[in-house]
Amino acid sequence: MPKPRTQGRIWLASQSPRRQELLHQIGIGFDTLLPADAAEAHALEELEAMLGREAPASYVQRVTALKAGSALARMKARGLEARPVLCADTTVALGRDIFGKPESDAHAVEMLTRLAGRTHRVLTAVCIVSARRQRAALSVSTVAIAPMTPAQIRAYVASGEPRGKAGAYAIQGRMAAWVATIRGSHSGIMGLPLHETATLLRDFGIAAPNLDTPA
Template identity: 60%
Template sequence: MSAFIYLASQSPRRRQLLEQIGVSYRLLLPPAEAEALEVVLTGESAARYVRRVTSLKLDAALQQLKAQGLPDAPVLCADTTVALGREILGKPAHPLQAREMLSRLAGQTHRVLTAIALQKGSRRLSALSESRVRFAPMTQAQMRAYVASGEPMGKAGAYGIQGRAAMFIESIHGSYSGIMGLPLHETARLLGQMGVRF
């Protein structure tokens, strides 16, 4: 049985979600070059992309754990992406790109996919959560105001469901916590299989 896990993520939302279900964790912050792993390969589906990136991030975290000589414990990694049709919408690089993404999502239904992977020793477990989110139509003024709040930056699809964007979301079908960045049902199942107490 493990008393704690390592969370290999900089996301405050993932920390909050683990705390919500009583998981003891220590941060194993990914190296700066981890962002470079998020490049989409030509013709790659959203599900394949998010699983691959999560696996690569977990590999990097495990190398870090070994290099730092930290105590052995399960390492949890996750990655979230937004897909509109077959197109993957990553994190906006600048405010104008955030507005472009929002204008495409407005009045449409899109998918949010979060992959999780958990490893201890040579044993690796993984899962994928897929949800559908419908945005209401948005005016240019609403988009400008939302982008000016700074909330879209650093978030896949240029929005955070747990923040101000909630007022533009007409419906969701799937996992709210998965859309936030860590599907708790799947996460709890994997932690249980790995013998983590929580």
């Protein structure tokens, strides 16, 4: 028998405005579950360390699962209401090279110089955990960036948009003018693949009100 679906709230272990916007888009209620202080934030950053020459898919799935587990532990330690915890992480890969968030404007220029005129992959892993179960999914899309001149790259970086973005760009922003083609999940490239996310939530008995009719 199918599991009964509710419209309960979840915990979102992300401060990304894009992920929050995408959850609102399908009607999922959530509260954010973020680090309480600089020490917790630093511990989360350390989870992003690569293990040798790690494959991009292995890397992003491992890091997402670790972050989800960390968020679940925070929920329990703070005595918060027990709910499923959703975590997602995105990485950009050119071959086996992983492009995370740029450390500086110069680093953003370096990344975009390599991506311009080429096709790369965007991998977003989603993990939902509760006290009793863990489910995960991976969305892989390809993005072709049109050729860009050095001046165009510098102008884009100067806009500030690449800061805090995997691969140093936001497909929903100004960079869309340089995206020649995409193949895969647009929402996944933004940071939260909605098809995979809605499927995982249903497995936890949670309906997306804008998509599902509760049983």
